Amino acid sequence: xxxxxxxxxxxxxxxxxxxxxxxxxxxxxxxxxxxxxxxxxxxxxxxxxxxxxxxxxxxxxxxxxxxxxxxxxxxxxxxxxxxxxxxxxxxxxxxxxxxxxxxxxxxxxxxxxxxxxxxxxxxxxxxxxxxxxxxxxxxxxxxxxxxxxxxxxxxxxxxxxxxxxxxxxxxxxxxxxxxxxxxxxxxxxxxxxxxxxxxxxxxxxxxxxxxxxxxxxxxxxxxxxxxxxxxxxxxxxxxxxxxxxxxxxxxxxxxxxxxxxxxx
Amino acid sequence: xxxxxxxxxxxxxxxxxxxxxxxxxxxxxxxxxxxxxxxxxxxxxxxxxxxxxxxxxxxxxxxxxxxxxxxxxxxxxxxxxxxxxxxxxxxxxxxxxxxxxxxxxxxxxxxxxxxxxxxxxxxxxxxxxxxxxxxxxxxxxxxxxxxxxxxxxxxxxxxxxxxxxxxxxxxxxxxxxxxxxxxxxxxxxxxxxxxxxxxxxxxxxxxxxxxxxxxxxxxxxxxxxxxxxxxxxxxxxxxxxxxxxxxxxxxxxxxxxxxxxxxxxxxxxxxxxxxxxxxxxxxxxxxxxxxxxxxxxxxxxxxxxxxxxxxxxxxxxxxxxxxxxxxxxxxxxxx
Numbered sequence: 001x002x003x004x005x006x007x008x009x010x011x012x013x014x015x016x017x018x019x020x021x022x023x024x025x026x027x028x029x030x031x032x033x034x035x036x037x038x039x040x041x042x043x044x045x046x047x048x049x050x051x052x053x054x055x056x057x058x059x060x061x062x063x064x065x066x067x068x069x070x071x072x073x074x075x076x077x078x079x080x081x082x083x084x085x086x087x088x089x090x091x092x093x094x095x096x097x098x099x100x101x102x103x104x105x106x107x108x109x110x111x112x113x114x115x116x117x118x119x120x121x122x123x124x125x126x127x128x129x130x131x132x133x134x135x136x137x138x139x140x141x142x143x144x145x146x147x148x149x150x151x152x153x154x155x156x157x158x159x160x161x162x163x164x165x166x167x168x169x170x171x172x173x174x175x176x177x178x179x180x181x182x183x184x185x186x187x188x189x190x191x192x193x194x195x196x197x198x199x200x201x202x203x204x205x206x207x208x209x210x211x212x213x214x215x216x217x218x219x220x221x222x223x224x225x226x227x228x229x230x231x232x233x234x235x236x237x238x239x240x241x242x243x244x245x246x247x248x249x250x251x252x253x254x255x256x257x258x259x260x261x262x263x264x
Numbered sequence: 265x266x267x268x269x270x271x272x273x274x275x276x277x278x279x280x281x282x283x284x285x286x287x288x289x290x291x292x293x294x295x296x297x298x299x300x301x302x303x304x305x306x307x308x309x310x311x312x313x314x315x316x317x318x319x320x321x322x323x324x325x326x327x328x329x330x331x332x333x334x335x336x337x338x339x340x341x342x343x344x345x346x347x348x349x350x351x352x353x354x355x356x357x358x359x360x361x362x363x364x365x366x367x368x369x370x371x372x373x374x375x376x377x378x379x380x381x382x383x384x385x386x387x388x389x390x391x392x393x394x395x396x397x398x399x400x401x402x403x404x405x406x407x408x409x410x411x412x413x414x415x416x417x418x419x420x421x422x423x424x425x426x427x428x429x430x431x432x433x434x435x436x437x438x439x440x441x442x443x444x445x446x447x448x449x450x451x452x453x454x455x456x457x458x459x460x461x462x463x464x465x466x467x468x469x470x471x472x473x474x475x476x477x478x479x480x481x482x483x484x485x486x487x488x489x490x491x492x493x494x495x496x497x498x499x500x501x502x503x504x505x506x507x508x509x510x511x512x513x514x515x516x517x518x519x520x521x522x523x524x525x526x527x528x529x530x531x532x533x534x535x536x537x538x539x540x541x542x543x544x545x546x547x548x549x550x551x552x553x554x555x556x557x558x559x560x561x562x563x564x565x566x567x568x569x570x571x572x573x574x575x576x577x578x579x580x581x582x583x584x585x586x587x588x589x590x591x592x593x594x595x596x597x598x599x
Contacts (some may be wrong), residue, residue: 135304135431219431226434233441237448244451 038062039116041106047098048123048210056118057092058106066110073105073115098122101153101209123210125150126203135219142193144216146203148184156205158186163200195220270398276454277396281404283452284389285411287347290446291382293415294439295320295327300423304432309367322371326379331387338388344453350384351446353377358440362433374436378443385446392453406542413539 040061045054060067070091072082082093091106101122107115127149136142148156158181161168171177171188178189186205190197198220204213271277298320305316338346357378364370390405397404426435 135307135427137431137433219428221431221434223433226430226437229430230437230441233438234444237441237444240448241451244448248454 038065038114039106039108041116041118044119044121045095046121046209047095047101048121052098053094053096054120055092055094056104056106056120057090058108058116058118059091060089060108060114063089065108065112065114067108069109071107071109073107074100075102076105095120098125098150098152101151103153119153121154121207121209122150122152124148124152124156124205124207124212126205126212126214128214134216135221136193138195138220138222139192142190142197142218144188144190144201144203144218146186146188146205146214148205148212151184152207152209154207154209156207159204159206160186160188161202161204163202168202193218193220195222271396271458272456273397273400277393277404279452280393280396280454281408283449284393284408287385287389287411287446287449288408289411289415290443290449291385292412293419294443295324295382296412296416297419297423298323300420300427301432301435304427305367305370308432309370311367315367319370319374322375323379323382326376327382327386330380330383334383335387335391337384338391342455343388343392344450344455346388347385347450347453348447350381350388351444351448351450353381353384354446355381355440355444357381358436358443362437362440381443381446385450389449389453392456395456395458403543403547406544406547409542410539413536413542417536 038061040059042055042057045051045056047054067087067089069083069085070088071084072079072091072093084091089108091108093104093106095101099122101120103117103119105115105117107113125148127147134142134144144160146158146160158179160171160179162171163169171179176191178191180187180189186203188201188203198218200215200217202213202215204211206212302313302316302319305311305319306313309316334346334350354377357373357376357380360373360377361370364373393404393408394401423435426438430438
């Protein structure tokens with residue numbers, strides 16, 4: 001008896017949870033905008049990995065509303081090219097590339113304006129740096145940058161990692177490394193670089209539509225390292241110079257002796 | 265008192281050829297391959313690359329401009345000490361660049377000091393080489409100048425390797441050591457007294473007053489010789505355009521859409537023909553000494569025609585052929 005009751009409660013709980021979740025989801029997309037069921041909208045789109053374009057559409061269910069035009073909004077701002085003055089109860093828009101990610105709102109204009117939003121998610125894309133490596137000296141301050149070429153939607157979260165052996169270790173904010181994140185730009189700051197900081201650094205920009213990453217190589221040199229070859233070369237030059245001087249003195253003394261012999 | 269002699273045309277002369285070969289490779293090879301460092305300089309000092317390119321311009325300018333002064337000093341003190349001093353100066357320039365905190369310091373050290381050192385090295389070595397050879401002079405000069413081609417071929421990857429292993433300042437320090445080898449070459453320039461020296465020393469004692477002394481120091485009496493003036497003018501005009509096509513060849517190719525590796529190879533290919541042409545011209549000029557003037561005019565004209573063909577070359581193969589041909593003719597005319 002207890003188990004069946006438990007099962008019933010659990011089963012119902014699952015159903016209730018499911019219902020609550022679904023209503024939340026649907027409610028998110030059209031809550032506070034219009035009564036549920038007035039506008040039929042196409043599904044949210046996730047761009048990326050082959051899906052570069054999609055068509056989103058809205059259509060009015062009821063004939064009760066009078067429509068004299070429609071327009072699309074992107075991220076809250078009107079797109080004037082999409083403005084149409086017609087009484088059509090259907091509107092669509094083609095999202096043609098990854099740059100078009102964002103929150104789209106379809107608006108049916110008229111005495112009673114109705115609208116609903118469709119989310120078009122897109123992956124971020126990092127802009128490639130010209131240099132793949134940064135060369136610094138021990139003790140100096142280094143900034144490693146990662147810049148978003150394409151912001152994507154929703155906003156990204158950044159993370160920095162350093163290659164350790166075969167795996168990447170996550171870098172947290174420590175005393176000698178700080179990560180700053182601003183809109184579309186993340187900087188890893190190493191205050192005083194040491195030789196162990198050399199290696200590959202990977203920055204990752206992640207959102208629900210995809211991930212972009214970029215690997216940079218940091219090279220750390222010590223100022224003293226070049227001193228030994230330099231001293232070796234100087235020693236070689238001095239040695240060869242002395243050999244040349246020695247040979248010439250020998251040659252000179254020999255030719256002088258020959259001249260003396262000739263004169264005598 | 266060493267006996268005055270005829271130019272030996274061999275013997276120790278070939279050692280001098282080897283020494284000048286090394287000198288020119290350390291001088292022009294480094295100068296031409298300096299471009300490898302530019303990006304690092306630009307990043308290290310945070311200056312735009314336009315400013316950084318002034319480094320090689322400054323050193324080249326000082327080198328060329330102070331050449332007459334260097335020759336005059338070598339006339340007075342002898343070639344050997346001047347060249348050794350030049351080597352030490354060039355090395356010091358690089359060492360100062362190692363300690364530089366700003367780009368202006370680099371202009372002073374790598375530009376002025378090293379340029380001065382190179383000026384002191386170049387003129388006296390060429391004149392010493394010329395003194396040791398008479399009949400085979402152009403051949404000897406040609407062989408010595410091949411050092412330029414070989415070293416610009418080899419130094420670019422070497423510099424990149426030094427940059428990767430030691431960083432910018434480490435590479436500069438190692439280059440300072442390498443430039444010190446110029447002193448070594450200076451050591452080998454054994455002075456030689458020729459018969460014509462004895463005649464000149466008789467004229468020297470007549471100078472009085474500072475202006476007269478200056479005139480004699482620089483041997484400005486040369487300027488009254490019409491042939492000399494014409495020759496100088498001709499070489500000056502050639503020099504105006506000399507470096508420009510070579511330096512801009514690679515960016516031009518990149519602009520046309522060729523990838524940077526093939527574009528860099530254009531310069532290497534041009535260096536290869538450079539080497540061959542210098543040897544060929546050296547041999548030719550010695551055999552046909554009487555017609556040297558006509559040969560010179562012919563090659564100079566051909567060089568000019570080749571340059572006008574450069575805009576025509578759009579495919580990679582045609583660019584390659586044109587650049588090789590151009591460098592070949594250029595070196596022939598210069599020599």
